[in-house]
Amino acid sequence: MEEEAGMFRVHQTIGSVLCCKCGIPMAPNAANMCVKCLRSEVDITEGLQKHVIILHCPECDTYLQPPRTWIKAQLESKELLTFCVKRLKNLSKVKLVHAEFVWTEPHSKRIKVKLRVQKEVLNGAILEQTYIVEYVQQDHMCDSCSRVQANPDQWVAAIQLRQHVSHRRTFFYLEQLILRHDAAARAIKIKQMDQGIDFFFANRSHAVKFLEFLGKVAPIKSRHDKQLVSHDPKSNNYNYKYTFSVEICPICREDLICLPPKVVVSLGNLGPLVLCTKVSNNIILLDPSTLRHCFMDADQYWRVSFKSLLSSRQLVEYIILDVEALSSEVNVGGSKYALADAQVARVSDFGKNDKIFTIKTHLGHLLNPGDYALGYDLYGANSNDIELDKYKGFSLPDVILIRKSYEEKHQRKRGKPRHWKLKSLNMEVDSSTRGRIDEEKMYSEYEEFLKDLEENPEMRFNISLYRNKEYQHSEVASMTDGEDVPSVPLEELLADLELNDEDNDDESMKG
């Protein structure tokens, strides 16, 4: 062949020859036959499927890909096209160039796909041909839909979550956590029970996943069991119902605990009376007299499983008469404390008699004379605790203060709606135990929980708070005092997912 480098190359025009079959003039090709003659000679779609039956579930609009997968696809969508092409056998013999749908009536139960394929024929000529494949759609319920239809309440795995305390604070908090992390998305039913919640799942692995989530947010111990529901002897399929029994440790925040002697020793002589300051998947215990704290994780706790002496239900209000700081402010595990001597009197005694207690408290940085505080009245309490009896010669302090009280300020705000709100899980209330659950008690406990959220920023950390649209910001400011009621700053609120033009209050109310 001529080299193109500098040589004059004549422009080549392709001539035309006659098709060897029909005689029409055409450009020469490898077979030297016109396309029509070639098509009449050779059919490259021979041996390919033209007619396929596919199964469709009318409930969930899915198509069966054997042996077991159901693929969700809309009519005339890309997924359906991929699915249809996959269902064709022998398509590897030809090269698929293009595929598209031919419109059919949606209720005709026929899907038509037009395919363009290429194959090499005769002596090297590549022939391209289009053909149509018709899919007949047969209705057949998929396994999950048929199971749901047969028994809509059917569950496969259940988690029974319990905490043996007399209040439901933990469950309110857990509810918000679950909502935030969307952990109960796969639960088919959630039921509120006495002292706990039941979660039902359609799949054991969903239940296990939820269990692991619980293990990360609360100190739990769990056990699992299964019950045989049915057994197919031919295919050796066993269907079970799985139950997970989960117990959350009964120690809550602000509980007063008397530790058993063994635990005291193992924790390095942490005084027998401790306060629980934080519960996540570990428990943090603080000794109020020495300001030492320690961690206990779920395993450690459940090995000794001590109970609390007094819980926050039994808090009594005190008025501070005098405070004298003993040490400077220290930072213990993220929170600030200061040891101080204080003279306090019970609000119920105040003005009536002269009962004054001189105590050591760890809230020295917060308290000033004239403040109100909540604490445990050990002087007046009649504790019937085995562990306490083990300590011979141990003198109990009269009062242990827990937190500052904003009760007066709350009086002013009572009845006014908050500018934030919480979402709640869709829980069924068990009708059989309705008698035992007191509506008013529930309501007041919920109020306490909300107050707790307002006062503790670290509790709000894992919870989503939403802006309350109904809240009208009142101009009558009760904020003229120097000290404000602790409240949730506006920056922490999430806007609910609605497109609204709200003008932002710039005012931030800080506690």
Added chain:
Amino acid sequence: MATRLQFENSCEIGVFSKLTNAYCLVAIGGSENFYSTFESELADVIPVVKTSIGGSRIIGRLCAGNKKGLLVPHTITDQELQHLRNSLPDQVVVQRLDERLSALGNCIACNDHVALTHTDLDKETEEMITDVLGVEVFRQTIAGNLLVGSYCAFSNRGGLVHPHTSIEDLDELSTLLQVPLVAGTVNRGSEVIAAGMIVNDWTAFCGSDTTATELSVIESVFKLREAQPTAIVDEMRKSLIDSYV
């Protein structure tokens, strides 16, 4: 008139036979059908000779010739050479060539006046061709193929070339050969023209797979229809009428 035939169930008859204006060479086949077809067409006009070259039957591709001479490769045996010299008419010179490219039928395509050859042929061979066949030699390619003897077949009246030949090439060849050329196929789209058909000035033979279209193209380009006896008579009548006035 073009005839369709087969050699032992193969349609590539140009491989097993050679046709010129003065003689016809035929390979030795299993059955006599092949030979008898040629005999019935040509026996009274030109000699039909059965032969082999170097013991092989693909004689159409091994030798090249026209009415003036025949060139055979060095692989031919002495007996075969002698047989050819005896059977062919005296004016046909049979010459043995010592050429590296021994398939002369693939390398040389010729009629009585012009020859096209493979570009790599020796100089001596080219001189021999000029001497023995009495033709003008041109080194050419056809549609990019070097084996000109395989991809074209031409007689003194027309020629058929490889279907992929471009129009410029066609014009160039036509000018060289001084005959009308057409690009076409034979044996149902086969591009190897000379293997599928053999032709001389008044008759042609094609493989049995040749379609009617191809046959009509062959007949028109080689002007075989006019070779009918009736056509000759008509021409004569026209000239007679002319002179009647």
